[in-house]
Amino acid sequence: xxxxxxxxxxxxxxxxxxxxxxxGKTVGHVKxxxxxxxxxxxxxxxxxxxxSGCGKSTTGRVLMRLLEPTEGEIEFDGKALTSLSLEEMRKxxxxxxxxxQDPYASLNPRHTIGKxxxxxxxxxxxxxxxxxxxxxxxxxxxxxLNAYHAKRYxxxxxxxxxxRIGIARALMTNPKLIIADEPVSxxxxxxxxxxxxxMQDLQKEFNLTYIFIAHDLGVVRHIxxxxxxxxxxxxxxxxxxEQLYEKPLHPYxxxxxxxxxVPDPDFQKEQIIIEGDIPNPADPPTGCTFHxxxxxxxxxxxxxxxxxxxxxTGHSVACHLYESQVDNDIKQLEGSL
Amino acid sequence: xxxxxxxxxxxxxxxxxxxxxxEIPAVDHINFHxxxxxxxxxxxxSGCGKSVTSLSVxxxxxxxxxKIVGGEILYNDQDLTRLSEKEMRQIRGNDIxxxxxxxxxxxxxxxxxxxxxxxxILLHEKDWSKKKAQERAVEMLKLVGLPRxxxxxxxxxxxxxxxxxxxxxxxxxxxCNPRILIADEPTTxxxxxxxxxxxxxxxxxxxxxxxAILLITHDLGVVAESxxxVVxxxxxxxxEEAPTKLIFEDPQHPYTKxxxxxVPDMRYKKDRLYSIPGNVPKPGSITSGCRFAAxxxxxxxxxxxxNPELYETADVHxxxxxxxxxxxxxxxxxxxxxxx
Numbered sequence: 001x002x003x004x005x006x007x008x009x010x011x012x013x014x015x016x017x018x019x020x021x022x023x024g025k026t027v028g029h030v031k032x033x034x035x036x037x038x039x040x041x042x043x044x045x046x047x048x049x050x051x052s053g054c055g056k057s058t059t060g061r062v063l064m065r066l067l068e069p070t071e072g073e074i075e076f077d078g079k080a081l082t083s084l085s086l087e088e089m090r091k092x093x094x095x096x097x098x099x100x101q102d103p104y105a106s107l108n109p110r111h112t113i114g115k116x117x118x119x120x121x122x123x124x125x126x127x128x129x130x131x132x133x134x135x136x137x138x139x140x141x142x143x144x145l146n147a148y149h150a151k152r153y154x155x156x157x158x159x160x161x162x163x164r165i166g167i168a169r170a171l172m173t174n175p176k177l178i179i180a181d182e183p184v185s186x187x188x189x190x191x192x193x194x195x196x197x198x199m200q201d202l203q204k205e206f207n208l209t210y211i212f213i214a215h216d217l218g219v220v221r222h223i224x225x226x227x228x229x230x231x232x233x234x235x236x237x238x239x240x241x242e243q244l245y246e247k248p249l250h251p252y253x254x255x256x257x258x259x260x261x262v263p264d265p266d267f268q269k270e271q272i273i274i275e276g277d278i279p280n281p282a283d284p285p286t287g288c289t290f291h292x293x294x295x296x297x298x299x300x301x302x303x304x305x306x307x308x309x310x311x312x313t314g315h316s317v318a319c320h321l322y323e324s325q326v327d328n329d330i331k332q333l334e335g336s337l
Numbered sequence: 338x339x340x341x342x343x344x345x346x347x348x349x350x351x352x353x354x355x356x357x358x359x360e361i362p363a364v365d366h367i368n369f370h371x372x373x374x375x376x377x378x379x380x381x382x383s384g385c386g387k388s389v390t391s392l393s394v395x396x397x398x399x400x401x402x403x404k405i406v407g408g409e410i411l412y413n414d415q416d417l418t419r420l421s422e423k424e425m426r427q428i429r430g431n432d433i434x435x436x437x438x439x440x441x442x443x444x445x446x447x448x449x450x451x452x453x454x455x456x457x458i459l460l461h462e463k464d465w466s467k468k469k470a471q472e473r474a475v476e477m478l479k480l481v482g483l484p485r486x487x488x489x490x491x492x493x494x495x496x497x498x499x500x501x502x503x504x505x506x507x508x509x510x511x512x513c514n515p516r517i518l519i520a521d522e523p524t525t526x527x528x529x530x531x532x533x534x535x536x537x538x539x540x541x542x543x544x545x546x547x548x549a550i551l552l553i554t555h556d557l558g559v560v561a562e563s564x565x566x567v568v569x570x571x572x573x574x575x576x577e578e579a580p581t582k583l584i585f586e587d588p589q590h591p592y593t594k595x596x597x598x599x600v601p602d603m604r605y606k607k608d609r610l611y612s613i614p615g616n617v618p619k620p621g622s623i624t625s626g627c628r629f630a631a632x633x634x635x636x637x638x639x640x641x642x643x644n645p646e647l648y649e650t651a652d653v654h655x656x657x658x659x660x661x662x663x664x665x666x667x668x669x670x671x672x673x674x675x676x677x
């Protein structure tokens with residue numbers, strides 16, 4: 001694994017206008033993604049976790065420019081994606097592919113698997129017809145299906161097999177980055193393990209970089225090298241997977257981790273049950289968006305938005321609890337000088 | 338713990354769906370019981386028959402195409418499968434209540450919460466005044482931990498979040514103090530932090546009100562955290578039954594073992610997940626032999642020919658696998674042991 005960032009995202013924002021009335025006057029914005037910055041190194045897997053409505057899927061879509069970002073920069077493989085024309089962007093998508101959650105909805109029911117898999121090659125004008133057919137068969141086998149499956153239609157496959165087809169389609173153009181949006185959450189546990197193993201094998205074989213978006217913290221730990229936690233459009237904590245799960249810093253991450261049911265009846269854990277629901281993203285709380293549910297709320301939290309700051313190498317958190325600590329340290333240091 | 342009375346007994350239940358493409362035995366000769374005040378988990382993957390089991394108990398199997406073709410469901414010395422629709426309606430809500438996965442589709446979007454709750458209460462308590470019913474509704478909403486219960490009565494379902502809706506559903510289900518609550522994937526549609534709240538609420542109510550809960554889920558974590566005893570289903574059959582602790586410490590059926598191993602554990606990182614090869618069979622597609630044989634790494638000749646029965650492997654542990662054919666304990670001996 002190299003440490004050159006393949007993807008760098010700076011201050012990314014995606015705001016959706018809320019329109020009301022006959023003339024569609026904009027009365028406010030849903031800040032689905034609000035000032036998010038991160039990077040993904042080549043060959044690694046970045047997991048993005050969060051609950052529904054936290055903006056993790058929107059982030060994925062904005063990276064592909066399937067949704068136009070409101071603000072911010074996306075740098076992929078040295079190219080500034082945000083300044084590309086639509087046509088240039090279309091060509092770049094050869095290198096960034098997506099795998100979707102619902103393997104039932106993301107495959108055209110009227111096309112054979114062969115046609116579905118060939119499509120990306122045609123769109124990007126890769127090789128001739130014979131070559132393409134060969135490639136389709138090759139990739140079907142790579143994802144654990146058979147060449148004869150190319151003649152079948154999506155409804156003839158089970159959920160797990162369809163997800164394999166979805167993955168094969170994403171691989172057809174030899175992409176560098178794959179954005180997988182909840183790729184296993186619609187699958188049964190025994191099938192989920194198969195697909196996760198397949199994704200890990202493919203990563204090694206093709207040196208792929210993954211952005212793995214999911215809500216299941218167990219799955220994310222299993223597959224990710226680094227993990228980012230999102231809450232209401234903001235990233236609240238980013239760290240190495242090991243670090244994040246062993247030493248979570250943000251109160252939200254701590255609560256989230258403690259809320260996951262562990263498949264071991266003997267496991268004694270300290271459960272932090274946070275009260276209340278996720279606030280309305282159209283009208284987020286002021287200051288730190290988590291302060292309405294945070295057990296460690298301070299005065300400053302209701303007023304000032306905490307910034308994502310690095311606490312130790314590679315471990316960043318956006319929380320005033322840690323900022324003040326740093327400030328105090330500095331003050332103490334200054335006092336002693 | 339085994340002294341408690343069995344309040345629900347399902348004996349040899351068969352529920353079959355008669356479709357154009359043939360008869361599908363969704364639930365195939367299953368036996369289990371629920372004790373007073375217990376939380377029993379039924380766990381399995383999609384299509385294993387766990388939901389059809391719960392619908393059969395409630396008498397809600399969509400008919401046609403579904404029909405209970407055999408067996409009995411004993412509650413209070415009466416066989417629920419033989420009751421008329423009118424008699425069944427007396428049982429539902431009063432004695433056995435149910436909550437579903439998707440709280441939005443189980444609430445009517447056109448009526449307020451208060452309206453729907455009062456309707457449910459008055460259906461069962463015919464001589465109550467509307468005011469009394471309303472007071473009861475508020476009391477129930479408070480019981481499930483909903484803030485500003487009075488104001489909530491005037492809200493419509495869409496104004497509530499998923500977690501609040503599920504709380505309303507629980508309040509509504511418990512309004513007549515049922516002895517059994519059937520919860521079919523009650524937290525699957527919810528976020529983890531909300532799931533933790535709802536599971537805690539259900540456990541609290543189980544202790545405080547003594548309501549027995551039949552918890553149907555696919556999530557082994559939820560089972561480990563909430564249930565006393567677990568029934569594992571596969572392709573319409575019960576393949577293993579044991580107290581929760583035993584299921585996780587000493588899983589016996591190769592399917593249960595595989596299932597437990599294939600869940601990524603949040604506490605540590607495994608290099609590679611164990612995965613059960615193949616797919617869940619379509620209901621009704623396997624007619625001879627053990628239904629798991631095609632995916633089982635231990636399968637031998639006998640597995641392809643006969644369907645194993647549930648073998649008693651310990652006092653309270655049953656497994657449907659030929660590997661445990663030896664050292665078998667006679668069922669009546671086992672029952673005598675428990676009752677004494």
